[in-house]
Every structure is written in structure tokens, then in C-alpha cells.
Amino acid sequence: QKEVEQNSGPLSVPEGAIASLNCTYSDRGSQSFFWYRQYSGKSPELIMFIYSNGDKEDGRFTAQLNKASQYVSLLIRDSQPSDSATYLCAVNIGAAGNKLTFGGGTRVLVKP
């Protein structure tokens, strides 16, 4: 079992709809959680981070964390074609230092 798992997609979303991305992790000691966006041929760009259970909103993005279920999600409201990218979930396990463990990414395609 991989430490951080994501559905590879592609997740096809109509423009203006909500895109819902999921991520599960295996280490209960995980302390902080990050979502990065990566356009093709570019490097990861930080979108959101979340440390506590519950929801965290930033503009059109909402991150949700449920440590009991070992589950973190990202919602993108009012999806735009410019949101088409791969979204990477990353987890800082904490006990192993500050390194991030990444999932394989979910490719999102927003169709006009």
C-alpha cells in the first residue's frame, strides 16, 4: 500500500462546476497536509495547506481534513479551464522529519 493515494483520473469537470479531489494516507502520525497544482511541464505550485480537522477555505478552494478517516480532500468551486492541471496531495509525516510524501496526483480537465 502506498503511503499517500490519489485517483489518477482524469477527472473531467464542466466549466463552472465543483471539482472534488480525494487523497488518503496511511500514517496516523501525519501532521500536516498540502495540495499542490502542477501544470504540464512545470513545477508544483502550493495551493493550500491544512493542519487541523475540518474545512479551510481560500478563494475558490476548500481543503477538508478528517484525521480519523485518514482522508484529505480538495474542492474547487466554479471550475475554470485554467484549473486544468494535475493536483498533488502531499503529507508531512512529522516523525520522519519535514519531508513531504506525495501521492501520484489527480489530473483534472475542465471542459468549457
Added chain:
Amino acid sequence: GAGVSQSPRYKVAKRGQDVALRCDPISGHVSLFWYQQALGQGPEFLTYFQNEAQLDKSGLPSDRFFAERPEGSVSTLKIQRTQQEDSAVYLCASSVNGETQYFGPGTRLLVL
């Protein structure tokens, strides 16, 4: 201020050649990370520095890989006797607090 910079952006090496990849972190960021990203996958941790101290090198795939950060700023990742399986994008990230990491543009290495 300026973000993380990396050079070269692209490197083609013949199998067996040594290569050196450079990372210049964001000014004031004490933590520096190297990751390797294969095509279609999430980044994989290689090594981590806090100032000039290499605190974690557990992700380096073999003793052909060596990283240094002698003055606690610029870092160099060196790969000796490159092999085809070393072909990947090498990402550098820096962080002011060891938590939130910001990535550079990456160096795309192709070993022929």
C-alpha cells in the same frame, strides 16, 4: 522577492557522465529539499538540509547521488556515473519554517 531558482533547466548526459545540479533557495529559507519526479508520478524525496547540515538523506537512491550545501544557502546535487534510470526532473524546494515548501522550476535530466 525571487523564488527558488535551479540550473541548468535541461541537461542531457551520456551514460556514465557525472552531472551537477544547482539550487538557489529563497533568501532566508533555512530548509532546503531535493526531490526526484519521474514522468507521470509525484515527486519522491531525496534529501533535506537545515542550513548547512544534511539532516536526512534517506531518499538518495544510491551512493552515486551526493548533495551538499556548504554555506547554508546554495545547494548542489551531484550524480556520478549517470544511468538511464536517473532520467527524471530534479526539483528543489525551500522553506522558512521547514513546513511549507516552495518549489523551483526543476532540472530535467535526460541520460542517453
